[in-house]
Amino acid sequence: MSNKGDLYLEKDGPIATLYFNRPEKRNAISHEMWKAIPGLVHEVEEDSSIKVLILRGVDHTAFAAGADISEFYSIMSSVEGAKLHNETTHIAERALVSLTKPSIAMIQGFCIGGGCELAVACDFRFSDTNGRFGITPAKLGLVYSLEATKQLVDLVGPQNAKFILYSGKHFDIERAVRMGLVDEVYSPGEIEQKTYEFAKLLTENAQFPIRVAKYFVAQILQGVNEETEEARNLRLGSFETSDYQEGVRAFMEKRKPQFTGNGHE
Numbered sequence: 001m002s003n004k005g006d007l008y009l010e011k012d013g014p015i016a017t018l019y020f021n022r023p024e025k026r027n028a029i030s031h032e033m034w035k036a037i038p039g040l041v042h043e044v045e046e047d048s049s050i051k052v053l054i055l056r057g058v059d060h061t062a063f064a065a066g067a068d069i070s071e072f073y074s075i076m077s078s079v080e081g082a083k084l085h086n087e088t089t090h091i092a093e094r095a096l097v098s099l100t101k102p103s104i105a106m107i108q109g110f111c112i113g114g115g116c117e118l119a120v121a122c123d124f125r126f127s128d129t130n131g132r133f134g135i136t137p138a139k140l141g142l143v144y145s146l147e148a149t150k151q152l153v154d155l156v157g158p159q160n161a162k163f164i165l166y167s168g169k170h171f172d173i174e175r176a177v178r179m180g181l182v183d184e185v186y187s188p189g190e191i192e193q194k195t196y197e198f199a200k201l202l203t204e205n206a207q208f209p210i211r212v213a214k215y216f217v218a219q220i221l222q223g224v225n226e227e228t229e230e231a232r233n234l235r236l237g238s239f240e241t242s243d244y245q246e247g248v249r250a251f252m253e254k255r256k257p258q259f260t261g262n263g264h265e
Contacts, residue, residue: 007033009040014051014203015196016044020115021058026065029114031075031085037092037118041099048262051203053099054195055122056106060188063105066113066136089114090145096121097151100211102202106195107131108188112170120151123214126184126198127173128191133181134170154221156180206243206259 010017018040020027044053057063067089075081096103096118105111105119107127112134119125135152137144144165153161160179163169176182186194202210212234219231227235238244243261250257 006030007036007040009043011047011050014049015054015199016047016050016052017054017056018044019056019058020062020064023057023059023061025068026062026110027057027115028065028068029118030068031071031088034085034088034092034114038095041095044101045099051101051207051262052199053101053103054106054199055096055103055118056195057108060108060128060130062110062115063107063119063131064112064115065110066115086145089117090147093117093121093145093148093151100214101207102199102210102214104195104199106191107182108191112136117148117151120148120155120181124184124198125182126186126191126195127176127182128186128188129173130188131173131176131182131185132170133164133172133176134168135164136168138166139168204256204259206241206247206257206261208238208241208243208261212238 004019004021006020006022008019008021010019018037020029020033022028022030022033041053044050055063071085075085102124103122104124104126105122107119107125109128109130110132111119111127112132113136116133116135135144149161149165152164156164156179160181164171164179173182173185177185184194184198215234216231224231241261243257243259246259247257
């Protein structure tokens, strides 16, 4: 895999995998990598054959150990450059949050700074027991964005978010689990298998309910607490899909359903 780019996408049936491929730098995310993320996520969004996106490091040493610090002396040496870089990272994070399909961060080793930001932007975070976490703007004199802070607060609560952002400390998998930052923990030998098994499970379910559920959760986190006309139409619309008909038939026939919808019925 070392002959591929620093960031690349592979597709295997209904599962796409976005690889961070800078193992010599613990997959530190360069400005060019940040710029490339939205286009690759858009490719996943537009490909109707893809149902799940997995983010991971190219090997077991790191998910992504933050931004490439060497660029602080080049791209971010001026206020204008720093603003450009911040906008680039913001667009990348928003692209991942806005993806209508499920996303999973498969974490091995270091998941720090921007790497942790991208993991938080995913729907799920599965880690091996060597996972190391932290978000470190306070150690660099930087301010974490409001939207990324909201994503973190929504996930781990305000008190844990304060601990992470005020201290800038790295912390281990045990603390990450207590905070609710990580959904599942596996040994280094089983993390890949378990992550892809879960992704496969998602691909076998009806896609329209999954994507509507993702949209509803986002709406609730934005303060929508009562069913809107749009929400009601989406819910009732599920009864008109081919997957609903297949689900009912499979239940009555006591067999596993074979859903064919792509999530946009």
